Amino acid sequence: MSTQHPFDKALALQHSDIRVGHFTGATSPDYWNMVGPFGGATAAIALQSVMQHPDVLGTPIALTVNFAAALEAGAFDVQATAVRTNRSTQHWTVQITQPGAGGAPNMTTTATVVTAARRETWSQSDMPMPEAPRPGTVERLSVGPAGVAWLDQYEMRLFGGSIPAKWDASLHHSESRLWLRDAQARPLDFASLAAMSDVFYPRVWLRRAKHVPAGTVSITTYFHAGPAQLAEVGTGYLLGRAVGQQFFNGFFDQTAHLWSEQGALLATSNQIVYYKE
Amino acid sequence: MSTQHPFDKALALQHSDIRVGHFTGATSPDYWNMVGPFGGATAAIALQSVMQHPDVLGTPIALTVNFAAALEAGAFDVQATAVRTNRSTQHWTVQITQPGAGGAPNMTTTATVVTAARRETWSQSDMPMPEAPRPGTVERLSVGPAGVAWLDQYEMRLFGGSIPAKWDASLHHSESRLWLRDAQARPLDFASLAAMSDVFYPRVWLRRAKHVPAGTVSITTYFHAGPAQLAEVGTGYLLGRAVGQQFFNGFFDQTAHLWSEQGALLATSNQIVYYKE
Numbered sequence: 357m358s359t360q361h362p363f364d365k366a367l368a369l370q371h372s373d374i375r376v377g378h379f380t381g382a383t384s385p386d387y388w389n390m391v392g393p394f395g396g397a398t399a400a401i402a403l404q405s406v407m408q409h410p411d412v413l414g415t416p417i418a419l420t421v422n423f424a425a426a427l428e429a430g431a432f433d434v435q436a437t438a439v440r441t442n443r444s445t446q447h448w449t450v451q452i453t454q455p456g457a458g459g460a461p462n463m464t465t466t467a468t469v470v471t472a473a474r475r476e477t478w479s480q481s482d483m484p485m486p487e488a489p490r491p492g493t494v495e496r497l498s499v500g501p502a503g504v505a506w507l508d509q510y511e512m513r514l515f516g517g518s519i520p521a522k523w524d525a526s527l528h529h530s531e532s533r534l535w536l537r538d539a540q541a542r543p544l545d546f547a548s549l550a551a552m553s554d555v556f557y558p559r560v561w562l563r564r565a566k567h568v569p570a571g572t573v574s575i576t577t578y579f580h581a582g583p584a585q586l587a588e589v590g591t592g593y594l595l596g597r598a599v600g601q602q603f604f605n606g607f608f609d610q611t612a613h614l615w616s617e618q619g620a621l622l623a624t625s626n627q628i629v630y631y632k633e
Numbered sequence: 634m635s636t637q638h639p640f641d642k643a644l645a646l647q648h649s650d651i652r653v654g655h656f657t658g659a660t661s662p663d664y665w666n667m668v669g670p671f672g673g674a675t676a677a678i679a680l681q682s683v684m685q686h687p688d689v690l691g692t693p694i695a696l697t698v699n700f701a702a703a704l705e706a707g708a709f710d711v712q713a714t715a716v717r718t719n720r721s722t723q724h725w726t727v728q729i730t731q732p733g734a735g736g737a738p739n740m741t742t743t744a745t746v747v748t749a750a751r752r753e754t755w756s757q758s759d760m761p762m763p764e765a766p767r768p769g770t771v772e773r774l775s776v777g778p779a780g781v782a783w784l785d786q787y788e789m790r791l792f793g794g795s796i797p798a799k800w801d802a803s804l805h806h807s808e809s810r811l812w813l814r815d816a817q818a819r820p821l822d823f824a825s826l827a828a829m830s831d832v833f834y835p836r837v838w839l840r841r842a843k844h845v846p847a848g849t850v851s852i853t854t855y856f857h858a859g860p861a862q863l864a865e866v867g868t869g870y871l872l873g874r875a876v877g878q879q880f881f882n883g884f885f886d887q888t889a890h891l892w893s894e895q896g897a898l899l900a901t902s903n904q905i906v907y908y909k910e
Contacts, residue, residue: 417884418851418905420697422745424717424724439728440701440740444883445850445907447701449726449743451716463717466726466745468699470851470905474882477910480840482807483878530759563757573722574695574747576853578886578905580879601760601890602857602898605751606721607694609855609901611888613878621879624886626903628695628747628855630722633754 361542362386362509363551366397367404369434377436379405383429387506392426394506395572396554400547402450402467405436407546412438413446414473415583416546420576421467428454432464445472474582483624485615489515491535491593510555511539517598519557520565530559530600530610541591546579549586552594552614553577553625559600559610560631568632573607575627581620589616606630638819639663639786640828643674644681646711654713656682660706664783669703671783672849673831677824679727679744682713684823689715690723691750692860693823697853698744705731710738713746722749751859760901762892766792768812768870787832788816794875796834797842807836807877807887818868823856826863829871829891830854830902836877836887837908845910850884852904858897866893883907 366384387397399421406412433453440447448469456462494513517532536552558570598612612625643661664674676698683689710730717724725746733739771790794809813829835847875889889902 418699420745420851420853422695422724422747425719439743442702447699447740447743463724466716466724468697468743468745468851470699472850472884472907474884477883477908478841478880479882480880481878482836482840482876482880559759563759564755573749574697574745574853576697576851576903578879578884578903580881580884580886582882599759601758601901602855603755603757603759604857605756605859606754607749607751607855607857609857611901611903624878624888624903626853626855626888626901630749631754 361540363538363542363548367400367547369405369408374410377405377409379434379436380431381434382431383427385505386509389504389506395423395575396551397506398423398427398452398465399554399575400551401434402452402465403469403550404547405434405450406448406469406471409436409438412471413441414471416469416579417472418470418576418578419467419550420574421465422574423465423572425462425464427452427464430454433461445470481621483613483621485595485619486533486597488533488595494535509539511537512555517562520562522565523567524565526565528562528565530563531597532556532562533597535593536596537591537593543591544586544589549579549614549623550577552596553612553623554627556596556598556610556612558629558631559598560603560608560629563600563603570629570631572627572629575625577623577625579623581622585620585622588618593617594622638817640815640819640825644677644824646682646685651687654682654686656711656713657708658711659708660704662782663786666781666783672700672852673828674783675700675704675729675742676831676852677828678711679729679742680746680827681824682711682727683725683746683748686713686715689748690718691748693746693856694749695747695853695855696744696827697851698742699851700742700849702739702741704741709741722747758898760890760898762872762896763810763874765810765872771812786816788814789832794839797839799842800844801842803842805839805842807840808874809833809839810874812870813873814868814870820868821863821866826856826891826900827854829873830889830900831904833873833875833887833889835906835908836875837880837885837906840877840880845908847906847908849904849906852902854900854902856900858899862897862899865895870894871899
């Protein structure tokens with residue numbers, strides 16, 4: 357098992373009776389962020405609990421994850437419940453809890469997932485991939501010993517909107533563009549696509565060149581791919597773009613897009629982020 | 634009570650013990666759509682159940698509503714539950730049900746709401762309001778007897794991306810721009826802002842000039858305003874913009890922005906929509 361990919365280790369869920377949708381897992385040191393797990397890993401776990409459920413219908417369409425509290429290092433419980441199954445769509449609620457003081461569960465995360473049995477239809481994009489240099493020509497982000505663990509799990513090559521080299525409170529536009537894939541090769545799946553939708557550092561840091569406290573409160577990701585489109589990517593790069601929209605009294609939103617290297621828009625994602633000052 | 638605004642009638646919720654967060658209401662004929670209520674009205678009801686709860690902390694930041702099934706005309710139950718209260722944020726889950734066959738509740742809608750006690754901070758926009766003609770110079774959308782009821786509740790003045798006059802399968806860009814307010818004057822509040830985030834007709838109709846079956850599956854709205862910003866709008870116009878992003882095998886997403894006439898971005902919203910063919 358020593359060759360298991362760190363992401364698969366982070367996603368590993370145990371169950372006693374899978375049909376009730378109750379799973380247990382443990383936070384991964386490989387995807388640790390400052391004061392809790394990387395939110396993208398938590399989002400992936402919420403999605404994974406649904407995808408592993410024997411009752412799941414089709415593939416994911418929409419995922420919303422609300423980060424109610426940082427998970428503490430250690431074990432957690434996941435409850436995935438299919439609350440409505442239609443002919444071609446299915447609605448799930450997910451809650452991640454940890455044992456709290458006095459044994460009462462501590463609610464850390466709520467999520468909703470919509471899955472669907474897709475059919476082939478007319479398809480089109482109104483959001484073309486931006487112009488980009490080839491991945492090999494862009495310098496890889498080096499994280500170094502001061503970095504947080506989860507950043508080491510991704511190969512990121514930013515060609516616009518890099519994290520400010522100086523926190524000099526100069527004002528910038530809040531857009532970043534990068535090439536992105538797992539640092540250790542792993543074929544793209546819905547869980548990793550969900551996680552990669554959350555790799556973009558808080559736009560407020562870029563916008564203000566100021567390292568204020570910030571953390572995602574809620575993220576929503578829409579999936580625009582089936583298994584065939586993910587298989588086409590395999591272990592290849594995604595092109596990611598993220599930009600802030602509105603910064604207002606302690607919260608801002610940022611929107612993100614992830615394309616395959618061939619230009620297919622695979623996921624669109626939005627999040628609202630707390631910030632201080 | 635005959636002077637009560639139709640939106641306030643649609644939002645009216647009764648409760649026996651408000652602290653348990655259980656409310657009852659009834660669908661409004663004024664906001665009826667083709668096969669169920671206007672989704673914006675349902676989203677507003679989900680939000681309203683939280684805002685009416687005596688335990689609510691602050692004002693809404695994020696709202697996700699999943700339309701699991703169309704509500705039938707008549708009574709419904711709403712359960713709003715605060716699952717986590719932090720120092721400055723609060724996380725809610727909401728479920729709307731109707732009595733089903735054999736008395737088992739029929740899950741029609743799930744939602745999550747995040748509220749927060751905002752503090753004044755540095756604020757800025759990276760999404761300026763588009764250029765627009767004055768509202769008075771733009772023709773008002775006339776709905777007529779063939780229209781669906783909820784459209785009559787809004788004054789909409791489109792100046793780009795009107796609903797195609799001919800379903801001739803010609804291809805268009807999927808962006809619409811309009812001035813928007815309640816047809817019957819009503820000061821803007823969070824509930825009406827939530828509803829207005831869903832007024833944009835399915836982008837697939839515009840994109841394809843083809844009237845295919847389509848319906849919102851899930852909508853997420855972020856609020857970028859406090860009571861003072863809403864009061865500044867009062868009964869004035871909002872500028873709305875919506876555009877499709879990716880259309881893929883039966884589902885597409887559209888993103889929407891709502892600015893005050895003075896140019897403040899009050900809400901950003903995204904939805905994923907089912908479509909046929």
